[in-house]
Amino acid sequence: MKSYMPIMLDCAGRVCVVVGGGRVAERKAGELLACCALVTVISPRITPVLKQRHEQGELRWLSRKYAPGDLEGAFMAHAATNDPEVNRSVAEEAAGRGILANVADRPESGNFIHPSVLRRGRLLIAVSASGAGPLAASTIRRKLEEQFGTEYEAYLDCLYEMRKTIKEQVCDPAARQKLLKKASGPDMLDALRRNGFACWSAERIRQWIDDNQEE
Ligand SMILES: C[C@@]1(CC(=O)O)C2=NC(=C\c3[nH]c(c(CCC(=O)O)c3CC(=O)O)Cc3[nH]c(c(CC(=O)O)c3CCC(=O)O)/C=C3\N/C(=C\2)[C@@H](CCC(=O)O)[C@]3(C)CC(=O)O)/[C@H]1CCC(=O)O
Numbered sequence: 527m528k529s530y531m532p533i534m535l536d537c538a539g540r541v542c543v544v545v546g547g548g549r550v551a552e553r554k555a556g557e558l559l560a561c562c563a564l565v566t567v568i569s570p571r572i573t574p575v576l577k578q579r580h581e582q583g584e585l586r587w588l589s590r591k592y593a594p595g596d597l598e599g600a601f602m603a604h605a606a607t608n609d610p611e612v613n614r615s616v617a618e619e620a621a622g623r624g625i626l627a628n629v630a631d632r633p634e635s636g637n638f639i640h641p642s643v644l645r646r647g648r649l650l651i652a653v654s655a656s657g658a659g660p661l662a663a664s665t666i667r668r669k670l671e672e673q674f675g676t677e678y679e680a681y682l683d684c685l686y687e688m689r690k691t692i693k694e695q696v697c698d699p700a701a702r703q704k705l706l707k708k709a710s711g712p713d714m715l716d717a718l719r720r721n722g723f724a725c726w727s728a729e730r731i732r733q734w735i736d737d738n739q740e741e
Pocket residue numbers: 553554628629630631632633638639640641642643653654655656657658659660661663664667
């Protein structure tokens with residue numbers, strides 16, 4: 527069985543090339559734009575959504591067929607055309623340049639695959655069936671959507687503020703570690719739930735630190 531390394535990749539400001547302009551290219555470009563990559567789509571035809579995003583200045587579109595050399599300067603490439611030969615050429619160029627490549631029709635000729643993704647603000651859950659079947663991954667992701675509702679966005683935003691304040695205000699390493707552990711535990715989720723998931727004020731956070739430091 528193929529075993530993949532899961533990582534969270536920072537693509538912000540990096541040139542990511544998507545070859546092809548159909549439904550699959552649209553999905554991959556969407557994920558890239560969600561993480562602030564500089565997206566270039568190369569395809570004679572593109573979907574209405576990609577066209578709109580191009581018109582809004584969100585991505586670059588080269589309205590032509592792929593040509594070898596198009597990956598120069600790219601951080602990552604997606605081969606997502608409906609022509610297996612073209613996808614193979616893109617994969618070969620990417621391999622020659624040593625860049626990250628995802629190949630839609632022959633995943634084994636690239637060096638990464640996409641998981642099914644659930645985003646709740648800072649919370650990101652990625653599910654992969656390691657190539658066994660994308661629809662299985664997306665079914666599991668849908669189940670997780672029920673379990674991890676939209677409240678997790680507010681919860682993690684609040685936790686972020688709490689951790690920042692704890693790090694700023696508590697110098698003693700042992701006390702700090704104890705508070706960070708407590709803030710990340712299930713009690714905090716319950717406390718926020720009781721409060722309708724409204725984020726605590728800076729004052730309320732400081733109060734919580736004082737109360738819990740004394741224990
Ligand atoms: C999860 C998701 C993420 C995403 O793409 O962003 C994803 N595919 C999704 C949808 C989807 N894929 C396919 C259909 C049509 C129905 C069907 O055929 O089943 C649909 C449904 C649709 O399009 O709506 C067909 C398909 N997919 C691949 C092949 C080629 C092959 O397997 O060899 C073929 C046959 C093509 C053909 O025969 O023409 C390959 C891959 N697809 C992967 C990911 C990677 C493995 C992930 C894993 O196993 O964990 C991998 C290996 C490479 C990659 O793409 O990175 C996304 C769901 C998003 C969500 O809903 O959450």
